[in-house]
Amino acid sequence: MERESFEDEEVAALLNEHYVAIKVDREERPDIDNLYMSVCQALTGSGGWPLTVLLTPDKKPFFAGTYFPKRQMYGRMGLMEVLGQLQQKWADNPEQILEVSDDIMHQINSHLSKPQQGVLDEDVFDQAFEHYMRTFDPVYGGFGSEPKFPTPHHLLFLMAYSQMYDRREALQMAEKTLESMYRGGMYDHVGFGFARYSTDEKWLVPHFEKMLYDNALLVMAYLEGYQLTDNRLWAEVAEHVLTYIQRDMTSPEGAFYSAEDADSEGVEGKFYLFTREDVEAALDLEDMHTYCHIYDITPEGNFEGSSIPNLIQALPHTYAEERNLNLLGLTTQLEESREKLFAYREQRVHPFKDDKVLTSWNGLMIAAFAKAAKVMQNPAYSNAAGKAADLIWSRMRQPDGRLLARYRDGDAAFTGYLDDYAFLMWGLIELYEATGQVEYLKRALTLKDIMIEDFWDEADGGFYFSSKQGEALLSRSKEIYDGALPSGNSVAALQLGKLAAMTQDSALKAIVDQQLQVFAGTAEQYPMGYAMYLLAAMQPFQGGREIVLSGSPDDIVMQEMISAVQQAYLPGASVLIHWEGEAGEGLRELLPHIREMKPVSGQAAVYICEHFSCKEPVTTLEALREALAESV
Incomplete structure (x- = not known):
């Protein structure tokens, strides 16, 4: 549409005479995109981009669609006809259009703010698994027919479900999909990294665009696949993706760029x-x-x-x-x-690189690098994660500590959204577990407090997508569906559950429990669409596992124990590294309850806690490995 219409003088003349044209970057303003995409879906039964919406002067929508050619063709209305006819209707009878827009917003408001509550039951995990089984492609992996999207959160859920309920079939589906995505053309076998999705069932022909968030989530999926199966190939794929990110998608300041286009020299995939x-x-x-x-x-x-x-x-x-x-x-x-x-x-001429830095997507990549640092025992990865986290903390916050959503060329802007807080909190928790540096845990707790203050619905529970500190739109939605990105509510529930275990904060646990109940009815309707929510919902049934390692920074056994825990597959478990002496004073001030979790008779000790109670500490590496195997 940009080439056909918005750069066309005839279209521009009509727009400029009768309309105020506004172009929205949906990555910078996902709150606007979410609202008006809901309008488009309600009015047309489907959505997509480019998104075209016509609004009254008070920003209420009365017409929506996706792609319009300049002139009517192939049964599709043309933009010139749409603009001309609706301008005439507005001139003849504006009251009718205002009435239509009011009715649309009434329907949208009732839909956006009312998730279906329910009673969380373990049956929902089995229902999701059955749905995955029905839609799984046993030949090429993945779910459904083409186009096929990676949706790594599906694989994260299936691996956790496989481990928790001893369902080998769930792991096999994940493994087949990991293998097929890697073998296909969606993976860049020359320069590494994954493209956005596959246009065919074999994963051969991608939409060649590369997105930061896809690659972050896929790194985590491949790393967890490696943890579960010990298949070295999955670790290599993850490391190769991170090589691509560090080589091509990292700013001089250490933050991560957003995307690379699909085309170069006007041809998709030419590069x-x-x-x-x-x-x-x-x-x-x-x-x-x-x-x-x-x-x-x-x-x-x-x-x-x-x-x-x-x-x-x-x-x-x-x-x-x-x-x-x-x-x-x-x-x-x-x-x-x-x-x-x-x-x-x-x-060759490279595809265009979108070099803006988004807090939310950086949060996911910070989590990916930090997880790689743990699984691969490579501190270079935690250093990369730490640089990005430090840049966000120093450059992408308001004076009062609230997050900003976008940074580019020294300019940070836009009040942060739920995804910014939830995804960055994820990255900071992973980074703390990778390094033991308590500053990262403090930052996660700071984000938790602001997130609850600015996004939590005190009346009905759940987090709104937009902050009460941000621009007031016509409606505030609560996102729970996992699309290409997992929903902020689901990631928040998962990470707040970990923080509740770390802090032994019963009030925070109550918020997590309420949040899971608020969306339980919605998730039960189509469990496969809520994989990250299901991962969060698993944690209460596993007891909110917390692992506290206590010992001296100079103790080799302590270091070996930390490595064993970091490398183990423990979905949803939280990890605290409690150093003896001055090195651990910061953590003890932050979490007073761990003061009593000390080394035993001078030996490093590991406390494994579930359901807010702890087992006898273990003091040997062999006993720790046995305990970790039993706790899964």
Whole structure:
């Protein structure tokens, strides 16, 4: 529409004569997008972008749709006809349009602010699992038909469900999907990172846009897959994605950029496609044949005459077995070929990079880096997470400590939304657990207090999407559905549950319990749409697990115990690192209840607590590993 209409002089003349044209960046103002997308869905039965909404002077909507060509074609109304006809109706009978807009907002307000309450029951987890089973693609992984979206929170739920209820089928669905996404063209086998989604069932042809939040959530899914299965490939995929983020999506100040476009030079995917001639230009003949065979680079191509590198038909280890080749040698050869192809590709015109820094999406990537620091025992990852967290804390807050949503070129703006608080709180908690630095936990608790003050619905429970400190729109919604991003309410419930266990704060636990009940009825209607909510809802049934490690910073056994806990698969569990002496005084001041959780007879000790009570501390690494296995 930008090219066809908004840059067209005839359309512009009509708009400027009768309308006030407003363009909204939905990533900077998701509150506006959420409100008017709800209007579009209510009026048309569907939604999407570009979103086109016509409003009265007091911002009430009376017409909505998505894409409109300039002129009517293929049964679709044209923008010129829409604008002309509605301008005439406004001129002839504005009262009728005002009446329509009032009626629309009455319906929207009743819908947005009234989630269906219910009684939380474990049956909802089984119902979700059955739904996943019915929609699972056993051939290519994923759920439903094309287009296929990664939705990593589905996989996070299935892995947690598999572990909690001993359902191997749930883990198998997650593993198949992790494998298929990696093998397909949605994964960038040359430069790493995942594209937005796959247009086909095989995960071959992506929409080539790369989003920060997809990659953050996928890193976490692959890391948890590695924790559960010990499949080293999943760890490598996660590390490769983080390599891409650090190389291409990290600002000089350490924060993370938002996205890379799908197209370059006006052609979608042009940057990522290869012909046989491209590969021949980059590699010698033997390497070229090997690479092309394994990665499906063919003369005819697999996408519009060119090829998307993928591993759908072949894998290096099967290629090595068939030809009796040394696998290590082949792997080394393929990595050298990849590096040469990457250097060759770097000479191309790059897709446009959206270099704005969003607090919410950075929160997810901070969580991903911090989780990688724990799982891979690599402090470089926690350093990267810490840099981004520090930039947000120093540059993206108002003087009163409230978050701002967007930062670019030294300018921070827009009152923070629920997602900003919930996602950043997630990142800070993961970062505390990765480093033991109590400052990150303090920041998470600060965000918790502001979030409850500015977003919590005192009357009915649940968090509004927009802050009471922000711009007052026509309605405040409560988001619970997990789309491409998990909902802020669900992430908040999960992280507040962890904070309640860490702090032993019964009032905070009561808020979490109320929040889960407020949305229980909504989630029961279609459990598969609320995977992150289900993850949060699992925690009360697991007892709100808390693990406290107590010992000296110089104690090797203490360090080994911390590593064991950090590497273990413990979904929803909270971890506190309680140092002896001066190093631990900050945590003791913040959480007085852990003062009594001391080393035992001079030995490092680990306290595992569930349902607000703790078992006898364990003091050996072997006993800790046994206790962790029992607590899952």
